[in-house]
Amino acid sequence: MRQWVRFLSVGFLLAAALAFGALQASYRSKPTDRVIRDVGEALRTIETYYSGEWSSDAVLKWAIVDMLLSLDPHSNFLDERAYQRMMEEQRGSFYGIGVSINSIQGVLTVIMPIPGTPAAKAGLRAGDVIAEIDGEPTKGQPLDDLIRKLRGPKNTEVRLTIVRQGYEAPFSVTLVRDEIPLVSVVNAFVTPDGIGYLRVRNFAERTYEEIRSHLEEFQKAGLKGLVLDLRDNPGGLLEEAVRVADLFLPPGLTIVTVRGRGIGRVVEYKSEQEDPYETLPLIVLTNRGTASASEIVAGAIQDHDRGLIVGETTWGKGLVQTLYPLSFNTAVAITTARYYTPSGRLIQRSYASFFEYSFPQVQSSPLTPGSPDRPQFQTDLGRFVTGGGGIQPDVAVESFRDPEVLQAIEQEFYRRVAPVNGLPYLEFARFFAPVEKADEERQHRSTRQLLSPDFQVDDALLTRFQDFLRQREIPFDETAFRRDREVIRQVLRRELIERLWGESEGYRYFLTFDPQFKKAQEVIPKARQMWSQRLQALKKKEVSS
Structure with missing residues (x-):
């Protein structure tokens, strides 16, 4: 090959x-x-x-x-930049200052500093404009060139000139480049009821260690159940998915079978180690963005009745790619095998139509049951599951979606200003600052409004957001805005928390009104009962053998 x-x-x-x-x-x-x-x-x-x-x-x-x-939708060519990004994602780190940036109308703008990095420690905030890098103007320069200037060897310095909304004048800051970790677990906490929550964004080289470390901390808090959030997780390394599934399965159970081209190209991965989390009630959250390695974990959990899948049908990617480096730091990813869940399911969705494969949400609801002619399989307890189109949830719950009026506003920003997700909220958040930064704001004679972490989106703040849209000449349906104002309060608060206190805090607030997470907590007892029944069957099998 x-x-x-x-x-x-x-x-x-x-x-x-x-x-x-x-x-x-x-x-x-x-x-x-x-x-x-x-x-x-x-x-x-x-x-x-x-x-x-x-x-x-x-x-x-x-x-x-x-x-x-x-050949198929997942065999692909990676140019030098794409290959570098993939390797960084898999390694879980790179060297730089630790900031997500984008070009908005030619202006280099901070989207979000990564917590714990030089950028975050230096006080960079979402919405800041990086006007100069080492004295050279950034406006109008290619984004890739600017990213390369911000990155560099560890312990080297880079000087930035920052323009911040509401500040009297630009200011400079010197940062020392460091290793920037790209963590897989982006949210981790235990609810007051003892339910642990882990949001995993991908499967990279350190994903297993991250999850295990968080679980060890959770146990100290009296862990009674776990919600593993794999929504919008596109996958990653097969080996890491196997190790994560092994955390929750007793030894000797099949996790996934990989079948490649030719005779003898079959590899069966089984759980090997004993872990203290094998009896923990488990819920896995999925949606259309759950794909590949994430589906391996979800499929193993579902087929062995280890836990319940809550949410929406997954993407349906059952193809395995092998990366082959080429000359000049490029590579090709070639499909070399297919994987099958423990019950024998190939969950790969048909890709006869590239459009239908790329945009499944346009073709069918993620809650709609699969076609009756899809192959049927059974879990260990005899529950029926299907192959050939992603993993269907045991408990179907539709994802939270922003009101249509907010979706239309974001589309207008995307079309009129810049193709940057969440841009209206990033722009609006420039007028606010965390109350913890009050001294710094006064020092720079800032005109920004201070907000405390427990702020509420009252009528005055809603009106200010509408005025902001009018000033930017962004049209919106005022009748729909009034009708959906209570949900808009939640969304606006989530977005402002994310820009002022970080993505993790914003997402944690989102979970307070996320219907899928609420349902996950409700069905923890059902997951506990199902796994208890399965464990009894395993013990009987051991005795009889």
């Missing part, structure tokens, strides 16, 4: 050389050679006749992307 991948990359390099007259050679008359010759002639034709500007590198990269997409 590796040789085949290399052959394809060499083929495209030869085609590029043909296009620019750098290669003069004859090819044997084979279909592959004819296709390569067609590519070369097409490139020469573009070079000769195309009226606009073009890049041969960009054209060839898209040719490789389309070639791989013709």
Whole structure:
């Protein structure tokens, strides 16, 4: 397989050389050679006749992307930047200052500092404008170039000039670059009732250690049950998913079976170690964004009746990719196997239509039961589950969605201002500051309004938000705004908390009115009863054997 991948990359390099007259050679008359010759002639034709500007590198990269997409939706080409990002995600760290940034109308803007990083310790806040990096203006510069300037070797310095809404003048701050951890567990706490909550954003090299560490802390608080939130978790490393599932399963149970091409290419992963969390009542939250490695965990939990799946049907990705590095720090991800849940399910959704596969929410509700002709399987206790279209929840609950009037407002910002998610709230939050920063605000003669962590969105704050929209000339349905004002209060408070006190705090407040999390807490007793029944069956099997 590796040789085949290399052959394809060499083929495209030869085609590029043909296009620019750098290669003069004859090819044997084979279909592959004819296709390569067609590519070369097409490139020469573009070079000769195309009226606009073009890049041969960009054209060839898209040719490789389309070639791989013709295989399946998940085989892909990673250019140097994408490959670097993937490796950082899997390693779980990079070197820099620890800040999420974006370009808004050519202005480099802080979206969110990462907690505990140099950026957060230096006091950078959501909405800050980074006007200069080491004395060089940032306005209008390519975002990738600016990201490279902010990153660099550990213990090196970078000086930023910051413009902050409401401050009398810009100010400078010098940061020392450090290793920036990309944690997998982004929320972790125990409710007053003893229910632990873990929100896992991906499966990287340290995901298992992070989860285990949090569980050890939870036990000190008298843990009575666990909600494992895998919503919008796109997956990651297969091995980490197996290790996480192993935390909750007794030894000897199948977690996933991976079947590759050719005879003997079958690997069965089983739970191996004993853990104190194997009897803990367990709920797994899922939605359409739950995919790949996340579905491996959810599938193992469901098939062994270890816990209940609450929420919406998952994405349905049962293909396994292997990453093959190429020359010049690029790579291709090729589908090399399929995985099957313990009951034998292949949960891969059909990708006959690329549009339907990419936008499943347009085609059907994530709560709609699967087609009756989907293959049927049984869990250990005999419950029926289906394959071929994601993992359906045991308890279906629709995701919370912002009112349509707020969705329309965000779309207007996206279209008129910049394609940045959550932009209306980021812009509005610039006019506020945490009350804990009162001294700093006074020092800079700030005009921003101070808010305490327990602030409420009263009528005055709602009116101010509407005035802000009018000043920005963003149209909105005022009748719908009045009708949905109570839900809008919740959403606006969530968004302001996130910008002023961090994403983790904003999401924790969101959980107070999240219907899926509420249902998860309600059905903990049902999950406990089901797993108790399954454990009794396992003990009887051990005695009889």
